[in-house]
Amino acid sequence: MPDTLRPQMRSSGSDRALLAGGAPRLPLRGRSQALARVLATLDAAASAGTQPSAPVLLRGSPGIGKTRLLAEAIADAERRGWCTITVTPDVDSAGVPLGALTEAALRGTPSLLSEADLRPVLAGGEPQYWVTRMLADALERAASDRGVLVVIDDLHWLDAASLVAVSSLIRSLRDHPVAWVLATRTGPARAALGRLVDEVIGNGGVVDLAPIDRDAVADLATDLLGSPPGPGIEAALERTGAIPLLVVELVRGLREEHLLAPRAGRVDAIDQAVPARFGASSRERLAHVSPEALLLAQVGSLFGRRFRLADALRVLDRSAGAMAPALSELLAVEILADDGSSLAFVHDTLREAADATLSGSLRRLLQRDVVRVRLESGEPASAVAAAVVASAEPGDETSFRLVREAALQLAGADAVEAATLGSAAIRLARHVPRFAGEAADLLPVLWAAGRGDEAEAAAADLAPYLQPEERARSLLAVARQQTESSFDRAITTCDEALAIADVSRATRTDLLAVRALSCANKADFAELERTLAEARAIADPTADGAALATVDATESVYEFNSNRFEHAVELIDSAVARVEASGQRSALWMPEGLWAAFMHSSMGEPATALRLVDDGLAAARAARSVNAEALWMMVRCRALYDAGRLEDARIQAETVLTLAEDLPLGDFAAATAGVVAFRVALHLGDGEALRAVRPIISDLAQGTSVTKAGRWTLALEAIDENRLDDAMALSEISRASLGDPIPPMTTPSDFADDLTLADLLVRVGDTAGAASVVTRAARRAASNPSHSFARAIHDAVRGRVDGDTGALESAAAALRDAGRRPLVHAQVLEALERSGADDRRSRTALEEALAVYESLGAVRDASRVLHRLRERGVRRRPRVTSDDEVLSTRERQVLDRLVTGATTQQIADALFISPHTVISHTRRIYAKLGVNSRRQLIERQRAAE
Template sequence: MNRAVACVFPPQADDLSSRPLRGRAAELALIDARLAALAAGSGGVVVVEGAPGAGKTRLLAEISRRAGAAGIDRRCATGVPDSRMTPFGALFEALLSGPDPVLDEAVLRGLTSEDQRFWVLQEIQERLEKRAAERPLVVLIDDAHRCDAASLLALRTLPQRLAGQAILWVLALRPGSLARAEGCAPTASLGLLAERLRETGAVRLELGALPDDAVAALARDVLGADADANLLCSARRAQGNPLLLVELLRGLRDERGPSARPLREGLPLRFGSSIRHRLDELAPSTRDAVRIAAALGRTVTVGELAALLDVSALELTAATREAVAADLLVDGHDGLVFRHDLIRQAVAATLPAALRRSLRRRAVDVRLDQGQPPARVAAELAATALPGDHRAVELLRGAAADLAPHDPAAAAAVSRRALELSGPAGPQTADVVGETVMLLWRDGQADEARALADRALSGRLEPEAEARVRLGVARLSGRHSFADAVRECRTALDLPGLSTRMRAALLSVQALNLSLCAEIGETDRAARLAEAEALACGDRVAEATALAASSVVALYRGDLAEAFRLQHRAVGLAASADVPDARWIPESCWHTLLLGAAGRTGEGLREAEAGIARAQKTGQAPALCLWTMTRARLLLDAGRLADAKAEAEAGLAMSGDLGSGVFTEVTARYVLGRVALAVGDKEGIRRCAADGTRFLADPLPAAHRTGAWMAALAADAEDDSVRALDLLSGSVVGGLEPCFATPPDLADLVVFTRIAMRAGAPERAAQAVAELDRLAARNPDVRLVRGLARHARALLQVDGDLAEEAVALLADAERRPLHASAAEDAGRLLALGGDTDRAVALLDAALDRHTTSGAAREAARVRRRLRGLGVRRPSPAERGGEGPLGLTPAELDVVRLVAEGATNREAAAHLYLSPHTVSSHLRHAFQKLAVVSRVELTRLVLDRPDFLA
């Protein structure tokens, strides 16, 4: 059996770690309860808050000790400012340490894809799942508010994704640190962490001042004797802060001897004075070493200190021993560590500020000379370099490149500093501008990226260099604003003397973004021009992009055959040019989306599954996110509502990891809204209305149109068809318009017809019917389009026979909801004409389709129609549901694999899903089965043979 790994935090004072923890009985009782639950398989999150010196580190050490005594594995780390530029530094410290590390460093070195942050998170999650399956685990992070942004991302995502595992997360923070930045992590990261901790139900422990009886007990521990009233009165100057109290008591002990007689006059030395006094008692060489170490940070290696003092490491032996004996420093596994950061600050304050800065700058050179990568010293280099230091600029650019895959926020900060040091006309300025703008986009700082681009691109760069920067901005801004991307391309194209390849690239990116935000005619002209330019210079990537834009145009014009033909040409060119799937050029999944538009969802889903598997195998996180959202849309069309919801939730989770921007969010929210409407989820419908209203205010036309649909459908669900029609004014008829729910759904014209008829606007309905008739004539071989045209005309003419014809045409379209909707309308219209038998048969068919899809709201409405005809059909609850305790087939597949011991990633690979989708299915299953851990889930499955059938 693997033994628990020792987990040690720096001692707080003297040898008090062997003494009982004073004044924290209530906190320890709660911790004991959580450790008992953890031993039984139930994890959770505990947040410990307290001011500096309040005893957070001492409490975490006690938690570690108690966990070890219970045979629970412990992993510990501390967030420190020195390592804030090391992505995942705190998590790696915890999970790579000890004789039996949770992570495999060799595997992490192999994660070299463009989006390493995403895959590192996946690897950490996988390894934690495996370890928790072997034995319970406690992960303790001290000073979590000082962690790097990548570690903060992990701390806000992993506890939720691993909620069913036997893992207890204990995070120590300063009060209020989740509401503001602490000088080392972005405010947004801390704010998101606070929000997620609330969602996961984290238990909060606030360490306040020690009560008087605890102060007396602590005084006895330090002094070795009871303290009298006068001494305790003096000790109250520490205001119940354990660290300050210990330092005051130590001062009394050292001044008055072991008896620690009470002071009759004056006050005990204050904390800073006590530290200075302790420094004065050291040998001069030791004092210098400690002061220099304090200027460099909480941790410093002997080699760094020796280089700065210009002595050998051997000559420092006596000094380091004396500093450790004086209880100022601790000999840690990574170097010399100050016992507490308050002590380091007090020591550093004995040096002039200018000297501290000089020492820090010299330390940067020492660390670089000793082989540390630029990313590890980026923070110090950025703080100490001066403008015009071109070596520093180059080093900071390298550091930003290293940080970018894991931590775009930190990379952007480093790159901004490199730009400041380079100056407005430096030899590296043009390249640094482009790099910084892209990093700001990746971190979601769109306004700042735009402002920087505007400042930097105001005539200071050569035309080709400026065009290169603007092309990069356009590619990135397309994830947030297609109109902004078009504007960047047009500005660049106006520059003189551009190369033909640059013009072709700009024209193709412009055409692609126009296809998602402009009129069809304008897009068509742009795509043709881009294709001609690309052919002239032989740029196959630009030609493929232009053809993809033309395929989008063909679909919006309703010509499915032409859309497929153009797309096949784009795929061939992209393959010959070796275009990576991770780039958002639609040929990577456009064919799959076209299959969905043509009603061939089965083929589309098979392609999507292959795309997901390929993206996972090749480590392309953006492609995985794109394929996941494509699959969510196809699942929605196929009527697999629970699976569509899980995929959409997975897309949102991946978007949070990748910073994928508004495209993924709007698409996912659209799918979630449509699912909520179908199943009758009242909270989901309210969210759909709220999201729709929010997207309506978005300046991006495609987001605006999608918001109109979401808000209108929510209004229609509340029987307010007049408002729904008003929201849809100009968004449907008169040519299909681009929207984020790509490709445009021809079936929405039927929905529009129904809303218009209910709103008493048959002339508006007639416009939609005419549009569908035109599309049917243009696509005579596509039964889906012909069926939709018949369905809409049946609604307009109130004709049950036409509706029945639509049912026949839609029967093989592989879109269960469309067939069910047509059958329901046919049954309703035939019942109005008195043909009850045919009406009941069609309503039964609709009920069966709605029930199979899980569309509870739609099914309930059909049952009401049947009751109106004198026919009663039982609900799924009355029939006992479709699976054990109401699990869907996909949820049941995940539950079986997890109960057999599979991790989320293993289950995902087996089922051709993303790990995020598996996590979503598992979360829903936990809710339905009323379990909180995988241990409970496994017991339940083993106790119920129907789960394994």
């Protein structure tokens, strides 16, 4: 198990003792409504059939009673005989990706995973995804015969990778008897936590805990005292602010300091005394322990909530015998608890108070010793990096290298935390020439977290201390990051690096490849041509294979959009050959490796595209590369849509969009899977699906990178609803770029969009605009005379614009014979009817279009054609779907395994598909059969049998 992902055993990520030490000893006061909400989520999970269960998040200040409510949930689950998993991250858990979560899985009751299960996963690529899948499968198995409760305390300390995993698990297990009860502090939240909290809020599951009422305060005091409190104690209780922890502290302090006395059936404070250990904070309580005890608590606080006595003694350079009285004192006054293997602060406020009592100078010195001990005990650099930053001075070589290592360790799991550490490391390296080269490696880490301005400023600071080659390579790394956000800035950065003297040929070639990619994305084809020529002029084909592969792929996109299909195919074939020759697998070369499949689908060859995709998917799955698999799925949903396999395309698109919730797929997923999901919903007339995916398309339309794809997709909806003015407004930027060698509507282009746009322009009477679409289609067909799909699209566009029914019939015949784009074939038949064909030919065209739409399940399109037929006096009933046709073949395969109790992973393995695809199929099965859970599904099938 690599150090970067080793569970943080010191922090005890499944520390049940911290959740009130098992069954509560005293009644819970003032929390009846909150407890009802918690127990209701367990009840909902137990039924897991009437409606999906939702998580509950308890939110409040320290001491407000969150942990006690979690203990009540655990006690209730144990009474039910459930499996319980408790996750209790520590203050440093953010530096150990998946640490607290995996440890909880190892130490659950019973354990969900074994170290043998985890070791290969954590050592491989994309551990976050694979751990999530393993946990999902383990939780499914555990929930197959009884309920499961997952409790997470101190959610605010959980690392970003675990937060994303938890969010995914909650979504994917909603139809299982799995209950989630979470707790976090109020206040500002990190981005990953904020997203999870927003999801819980969306399900109405947040419980904000306020101070308890006066009656509850009195009842709690009575429970602790054994009799009602007297006037003196009642007055003292006013100082607690009705915070349960402070009420407990007050009463226990009075008892321990012998300040209680019975009076008239009550218990009161002697002379209205207040215990010395009680104050507005735990800091005042610590002020009354001995200096030796305080020192032990202070050192322990620097380790975290839980620490080993041996480690603290090493820092103090004391023997166990010498510190025994101090430890006994801390245990006696319940500042620390001892479970036999380690010590833990009874409450987080006590640990924080002990830390706060340290002076700045002493804290820095002790922190260094604590870090040394923690590293020597095997903790990863990322776990201690925050502590190092707190005590490091500029120029400190040991601290710089440790924080730098930690930033690089975290980069793949938590971009935000990695950037924070990377920024700190760069500050430690500032104006120290010998650190400059290593510090420059951190610039991409800043860019990955969206801190571009800071990265550029750091690059400028480091530049005077870098050798020319180092500086150029650092700028190259920045430029690669910039291509994801700003093509102009990427080009500027490449130009800055190319202007540096004495840079190697290999680095210049890499820079020109990135520059070419940015020019192509920007659609600056004059600069693209110049850059490509310069790259090819200096590149060494025997040494620069990877860079030249990107150059070939970039030029292939340009050639394709310039209507030179044959040369585009030759270039991408050359690129793939270069990649394979360089030792890489083309199926894992992302995103360039996807281009060949995208291009064939655009050219009206979806079957060829699907063959390429299937090969890519097989390679990605064999390599356990989830990102590559997701990218291939994006191409696959487009190819399935182009092939007219609407239900399959929808399932694949939903799978990608589900994956996009767990992986950083960005606009690429939206522009492919999101667009396909939206188009399929239009064809099916599925209003619910449209509403679900519309926010994704709206974000695209309002963005900057693939705006045209988003706006054109919304224009398709406007056309479908006959809102032609809206469609014209939404298609404005697409119409403005028809003459440019770039995709004006979707990325990659769908030639059939030309027919849709031409039909819109004819309907609104825009003759000039319609003529420009004809010109575009004619240029494509003329440049590729052997390409039947391009010729058919040209005939269809010209026929619709000119009212040439012969051209439309020719296009329909070509598409019918090819049988590769059935939706386009039906669209051409509708255009033939609208373009003035005689009544007989119009009816024939519409009836053929109806047959195509019905065979594809395009319900909305079929209804539109039926309406047109009725207007022509033809009465046809809609095709009735039989019960056997309600579910697709794949859905029936999934259903057969669901009813046997197979888990998602088991079904995926049996059918050779991804778990996310199984989840998408399962959701569709639920929707079609009118059930909410697997339990309901099994009951329905048994009743049917």
